[in-house]
């Protein structure tokens with residue numbers, strides 16, 4: 001099984017990756033490590049070349065547009081993505097909580113969408129306080145999504161029931177975070193998303209439950225909770241999720 005969204009370059013994991021990699025191996029869990037900017041992307045590449053359970057995804061986090069030279073950084077990140085063998089483009093998207101530079105965020109996000117189509121890479125997206133906006137932008141690529149030339153995956157989707165259905169009708173996938181154990185909105189999401197559109201993620205070390213720091217091992221807890229919500233055996237849910245993983249993340253075996 002794969003944790004499709006984690007930030008293992010975060011300082012909270014400093015000195016802990018070797019042990020984590022060993023534990024992940026034991027449970028046959030793989031991790032897609034998301035990058036936030038040019039420098040973080042480089043760190044992602046470094047740790048992924050060192051540990052066999054980690055796979056790189058490079059991205060351009062929406063807050064970068066706050067920087068004066070964001071266009072230059074965007075150019076550098078695009079080059080970096082083209083040059084390296086990665087399994088997805090992430091973390092990218094729109095965030096209206098962090099900043100209100102709507103036009104700049106849209107320009108950067110669309111560049112990342114077009115790069116994902118060109119390089120045939122899944123796009124793992126952030127959409128905080130901007131679910132509608134992200135759905136609207138994706139609608140411009142309806143044809144590519146239907147033809148599976150663009151694979152958009154919502155990470156930690158915060159939308160309501162209607163927005164889940166809109167994104168699903170468009171052809172989007174969703175990764176369910178570990179907060180599904182406690183947060184009712186995530187439980188509704190897990191219930192609504194059909195198993196053929198579902199992935200697991202932790203967003204480690206973020207989005208943890210109060211009592212501990214989040215790690216990719218926690219996807220095992222999510223499986224139990226989601227299976228309970230969907231009223232299916234956990235074994236069956238695992239088979240379904242692994243089918244999606246094989247289909248979408250072909251480079252991870």
Ligand SMILES: [Zn+2]
Pocket residue numbers: 005007034091203
């Ligand atoms: Zn993230």
